[in-house]
Amino acid sequence: MVDSKVLVNGRIYVSFRPIRMAEALVTLNERVAYVGIESKAMELADIFDSDVIDLKGKATMPGFVDSHMHLDGLGSIFETLDLRGCRSIRQLKEKLREYIDGHEEMNYIIGRGWDQELFVEKRYPTRWDIDEVEIGRPVILTRICGHAAVLNSKALEEAGILEKVSSPHLQRDADGEPTGIVTEGLLEFAEGKLQTSSNVRDLLRQFQNGLSYCASKGITTLDFVSCTLESYKALQILRKEGKLLVRVRVHMTPKALDALSALGIRGGYGDSMLKVVGIKAFADGSLGARTAWLSFPYGDQPGEFGSALIGEDELESLARSAEDLDLQIATHAIGDRAIDIILSAYGKIESTKRLRHRIEHCSIVRNDQVGRIKELGAAVTIQPHFVISDWWVTSRIGKERARLAYPFKKMAIEIACIGIGTDCPVEPVNPWETVYAAVTRGAEDGVPLASETQEEKLTLEETLDKYTYGSSCTLNEENDLGTLDPGKYADFVILETDPFSVNVEQIRDLKVLETYVGGRRSFPFNP
Numbered sequence: 001m002v003d004s005k006v007l008v009n010g011r012i013y014v015s016f017r018p019i020r021m022a023e024a025l026v027t028l029n030e031r032v033a034y035v036g037i038e039s040k041a042m043e044l045a046d047i048f049d050s051d052v053i054d055l056k057g058k059a060t061m062p063g064f065v066d067s068h069m070h071l072d073g074l075g076s077i078f079e080t081l082d083l084r085g086c087r088s089i090r091q092l093k094e095k096l097r098e099y100i101d102g103h104e105e106m107n108y109i110i111g112r113g114w115d116q117e118l119f120v121e122k123r124y125p126t127r128w129d130i131d132e133v134e135i136g137r138p139v140i141l142t143r144i145c146g147h148a149a150v151l152n153s154k155a156l157e158e159a160g161i162l163e164k165v166s167s168p169h170l171q172r173d174a175d176g177e178p179t180g181i182v183t184e185g186l187l188e189f190a191e192g193k194l195q196t197s198s199n200v201r202d203l204l205r206q207f208q209n210g211l212s213y214c215a216s217k218g219i220t221t222l223d224f225v226s227c228t229l230e231s232y233k234a235l236q237i238l239r240k241e242g243k244l245l246v247r248v249r250v251h252m253t254p255k256a257l258d259a260l261s262a263l264g265i266r267g268g269y270g271d272s273m274l275k276v277v278g279i280k281a282f283a284d285g286s287l288g289a290r291t292a293w294l295s296f297p298y299g300d301q302p303g304e305f306g307s308a309l310i311g312e313d314e315l316e317s318l319a320r321s322a323e324d325l326d327l328q329i330a331t332h333a334i335g336d337r338a339i340d341i342i343l344s345a346y347g348k349i350e351s352t353k354r355l356r357h358r359i360e361h362c363s364i365v366r367n368d369q370v371g372r373i374k375e376l377g378a379a380v381t382i383q384p385h386f387v388i389s390d391w392w393v394t395s396r397i398g399k400e401r402a403r404l405a406y407p408f409k410k411m412a413i414e415i416a417c418i419g420i421g422t423d424c425p426v427e428p429v430n431p432w433e434t435v436y437a438a439v440t441r442g443a444e445d446g447v448p449l450a451s452e453t454q455e456e457k458l459t460l461e462e463t464l465d466k467y468t469y470g471s472s473c474t475l476n477e478e479n480d481l482g483t484l485d486p487g488k489y490a491d492f493v494i495l496e497t498d499p500f501s502v503n504v505e506q507i508r509d510l511k512v513l514e515t516y517v518g519g520r521r522s523f524p525f526n527p
Contacts (some may be wrong), residue, residue: 097133245523
């Protein structure tokens with residue numbers, strides 16, 4: 001049975017670099033069959049017996065490709081304690097108390113989203129703060145970056161954290177007492193000990209909620225990074241049941257590599273809706289937790305440089321193991337010293353250019369590193385909303401060195417393959433929030449870095465190109481995704497307002513009316 005649609009009477013953006021527009025677009029089954037003049041499209045409509053969609057002057061464009069996000073985090077945030085926007089530790093405790101009162105059946109309490117930079121107290125919460133609210137059940141409240149958390153005394157005890165006397169990832173006060181703040185590997189250890197991960201039934205529900213939300217925001221493909229085997233199995237169930245509303249690509253955790261090898265799963269395994277593309281590694285932590293690895297000391301904590309989460313030899317070995325399975329490796333790096341490790345390791349891997357091994361975030365980057373990335377043919381995924389949420393970066397690393405932060409324009413000019421993502425739930429999943437951040441650098445929000453680095457703003461055309469075609473390149477799928485050229489998947493969105501017709505401050509408020517994946521409407525979804 002032929003499924004065809006014809007879009008007419010609107011502003012149809014085929015691509016953004018350069019901007020190409022068409023009077024009409026025709027889909028045939030999953031793919032774009034024709035873009036061009038309306039008269040020709042209507043001839044094809046008669047042949048294919050197409051459904052005609054009158055855009056009534058609305059704009060349509062390729063769907064967004066989120067090149068870096070955490071679907072498990074997005075799905076769970078609808079069900080766990082959401083601490084984003086808390087302006088004080090007192091407010092955090094009030095939210096925690098209210099949540100606990102409504103969830104007496106839970107064996108442990110999980111929350112996420114606090115940011116001490118927003119607190120009037122200007123400090124991290126402690127286990128003693130949390131103990132005032134809950135002492136009987138373990139509580140883990142993760143910072144917005146996902147690289148630090150505060151645990152109450154019960155959680156520290158049950159996870160065996162107090163025995164980790166020499167761990168650099170356990171914060172202590174002046175008297176040597178653990179404050180409840182844990183970071184990086186110790187946080188992962190605690191989560192494993194307390195078995196806070198969801199079961200398959202929970203994952204199915206959470207993923208469906210998350211995918212539905214993504215579709216409502218115009219996302220047609222997403223890259224789920226740090227995907228576990230359990231999460232991948234849940235996604236396979238949803239794929240089998242036809243419940244994936246968005247195309248999902250996965251970068252698995254390094255722990256999954258042996259299992260993938262044993263199962264014979266190589267890069268590209270799957271189909272157009274669900275595909276394994278690579279492995280996700282970590283070279284360092286975050287600026288917010290001061291665990292990003294820098295070549296210079298933090299401006300607000302002299303003597304602290306952050307730390308590496310992987311060595312060069314270990315990363316090279318991991319990359320070679322991934323290479324053997326045609327898997328792309330995507331390595332998280334916030335600090336410039338972490339980027340040095342990656343560039344050195346990638347420089348020894350023959351497949352760097354072929355598989356476009358990636359650097360995730362690439363936040364604090366020197367000019368010489370940009371040139372080396374270009375030389376290697378590696379890919380980069382950026383998260384422009386970091387500029388707004390990391391409004392404090394100038395004081396964190398110093399005014400002069402802050403000029404190295406988020407050089408989007410410089411990288412866009414020099415590096416061939418750059419995609420845009422959200423790192424959701426660290427940042428909002430709504431693409432228009434991200435687009436706004438890329439084109440303003442937070443100037444409208446009073447971000448200090450914006451006035452000092454206006455030259456690093458992206459244009460709207462550049463941003464939309466990197467968020468569609470560019471992101472498809474980071475997945476090595478530019479032949480199928482990213483533009484509305486004939487032969488590519490018919491993944492598009494219909495917008496309430498043309499983004500090129502509004503003032504810059506209105507961009508973040510743009511609305512998606514409909515989302516289509518493979519020519520089928522995923523939002524509003526009508527099974």
